[in-house]
Amino acid sequence: MSRSDAQAMENEVVAGTAVPLRQMAALFALGSCALLNVYATQPILPDIAHRFGVSLGSSTWTISASTLGVAVAAPLAGAMSDRFGRKRVMVAALIGLILTTASCALAWNFPALLSLRFAQGLLVPFIFTAALAYIAEEWSGRTATTMNGVYVAGTAFGGFCGRFLAGAAASFTGWLSTFLVFAVLLTPVLVLTVCCLPMERRFKASASLGDSLRSVAKGVWDWRLLATCFVGASLLFQQVTSFTYLSLRLAAPPFSLTSIEVGALFVVFLLPVxxxxxxxxxxxxxxxxxxxxxxxxxxxxxxxxxLSIYLPSIVVGLALSCMAVFAGQACATGYTARHAKGGRSAATGLYLTCYYLGGSIGAVAPAPLYVRHGWFGCVILIGLVALASTAVARAAWRDRTPRIKNEVKDIQNT
Known part of the structure; x- marks a missing residue:
């Protein structure tokens, strides 16, 4: 790297650069893809149970199926992104996600719906891992941190849209039709990605797909990365547990909210945006x-x-909890992408596997606790998980060198 390049990088690290609005819009839209579909069935679990004749507990598998798909595919997604490039992988995954999302509207029985939800989940990490690696490589310093925040804010917006539109569709046109709406919404995301995000400038392809997969294996021996993966798992565990079982509480007496009313509560996802x-x-x-x-x-x-019996207090509490999860996610994803010097997508894929495994566990594991102790038991569990993740994060993320100045010096010395 020349001296002039290093100086340009220094200016970006210290002062930040003006990022074109169209690129910010594309990254925000890409972030919305992550949660648009994955948790869309949360406000309509009773409708799914009634439609397919399954128990309410079994209906939660429509959430776990998609999160398990993400967890399974994430390591391979990261490896493929490191091998074939960021934008190319994101575009291919978006096309596949549009097709599988539209296909969910054709589900003829419960196993078919679960299979299609699993297929949706398989495609999500190809977008997520490539996008985070793209941000870490194309920008530096506080600019990268800000762009990462824009992307995570997009995931919050997608989480709101997915849940709210699903609840609205269940009340007006039938919940299956909501997947057609989602497929239509994903189309402009594809257009923004193709037209507004330039091809990566600083990407260096791994020698082979095997090398990329070995980068994932190396991450298993990195205790700081593993600790960050635990943090990510705890964050999604908290969020899925809170929204899934609080939705059940609000749908039951004394609240007795309808599907669209429960879906409207997810407007709190707009606050993290x-x-x-x-x-x-x-x-x-x-x-x-x-x-x-x-x-x-x-x-x-x-x-x-x-825990309050007053709905306004519950909404305020849910909003705080939601903002905390996405703020924590900005911390964890940013650390993962920066910590991995090589094979960034592979490291992000490992993080994403643990992140969504946490969500899968959060959808089904608290069910016995909810049956026996109600929402109070879930609140205690969420609090304990949050404290544990805080302790782990403080141990793993201790700064070993001053942040920005040393980063600039390292760049200048290359």
Whole structure:
């Protein structure tokens, strides 16, 4: 790298660069893909149970099927992104996701729906891992942190749209038709990705797919990366547990909310859309471990508020909990992409596997606890998981060198 290149990089690290709005819009849209479909069935579990004649507990497998698909495919997705390039993989995955999403509307029985949901999940990590690696490679310093926040904010927006539209469709046109709506919404995301994101400039392809897969295996021996994977798993565990079982609580007496009313509560996902990009700046100011601890304490306070019998207090608590999860996600994904010096997508794939395994566990494992102790038991469990993840993050993310200045010096010395 020449001296002029190093100086340009230094300016980007210290001051940040003006990122074209169209690129920010494309990354925001890509983020929305991650959660648009994955949790869309949360507000309509009773409708699914009634439609296919299964128990309410069995209906939660429509959530776990998609998250398991993500967990299974994530390591391969990361390896393929490291081998074949970021944008190419994202575009191919988007095309596949549009087709499988539309196919969900044709599900003729419960096993068919689960199979299609699993197929949707298989495609999501090809977008997620490639996008995070793209951000880490194309931008540096606080600009990369901000862009990562924009992407994570997109996942929050997708989470809201998926849940709200599913609830609305169940009330007005039947819940199966919502998948056709999602397929239509994914089409402009594909257009934005193709037209607005330039081909990667700093990507260096791995020598072979085998080398990429070996990068995943190396991550298993990196305790800091494994600790971050645990943090990610705990975050999605918290979110899936809270929204799944709180939805069941609100659908039952004394609240007795309808599907569309439960879906409307997911408007709280719009708050992280505005907050998370600014939280990315806070990470650069006070440090990643401190920012994560702050987010988790806010989340614990929020989930405690949902014990109230008053709906407004529950909504406020749910909003705090939701913002805490996405703020924590910005901390964890940013660390993963920066920590992995080589094979970034492979490392992100390993993180994503653990992240969605946490979500799969959160969808079904708390069910016996909910049956025996109700929502109170779930709140205690979520709080304990948040405290455990905070302790792990503080141990793993300790700065070994000053952040920005040393990063600039390393660049100049190459």
């Amino acid at each position: 505005t907050v998370t990009p600014f939280f990315g700046r806070l990470i650069g100011t006070i440090g990643r471990p401190q920012a994560f601890m702050l987010s988790q304490f806010a989340g614990i306070a929020g989930i405690a508020l949902t």
